[in-house]
Amino acid sequence: HSIVHMGVIAFALGIGGELGLFAAIFHCLAHSFTKALAFCSTGNIARIYGHKDMSKMGGMIKIAPVTTIMFGAAVCSLVGVPAFAIFVSEFLVFKGAIMSGQYFAVTLFAIALAIIFIADFSHFN
Numbered sequence: 001h002s003i004v005h006m007g008v009i010a011f012a013l014g015i016g017g018e019l020g021l022f023a024a025i026f027h028c029l030a031h032s033f034t035k036a037l038a039f040c041s042t043g044n045i046a047r048i049y050g051h052k053d054m055s056k057m058g059g060m061i062k063i064a065p066v067t068t069i070m071f072g073a074a075v076c077s078l079v080g081v082p083a084f085a086i087f088v089s090e091f092l093v094f095k096g097a098i099m100s101g102q103y104f105a106v107t108l109f110a111i112a113l114a115i116i117f118i119a120d121f122s123h124f125n
Contacts, residue, residue: 009028030086034086035078041067042071097109
């Protein structure tokens with residue numbers, strides 16, 4: 001996720017302007033808080049199960065519902081689900097690129113984010 005998000009930040013800086021700069025900084029902050037939540041919740045999951053073998057984990061919602069919700073929120077935020085901060089920053093990147101007339105770059109950016117979104121959610125399931 002971090003590599004993808006650094007690419008989003010670089011793209012935002014590349015489109016330039018005040019909106020691009022704001023989107024890049026906002027994305028940095030959103031990514032930082034979301035990644036911290038992801039690491040804390042996965043650490044708690046590993047502590048609960050006593051191992052890191054994902055194939056032997058299951059029923060987490062019954063064992064630790066708050067941890068499950070926090071982990072789900074972190075995953076949703078990291079992949080850019082609407083209403084989460086990373087989605088807002090990516091939307092601002094799109095808006096900045098469209099306002100600066102960089103339509104081809106926006107198209108490539110949208111395709112790349114769609115592929116990443118699908119791949120991340122398939123891994124989460």
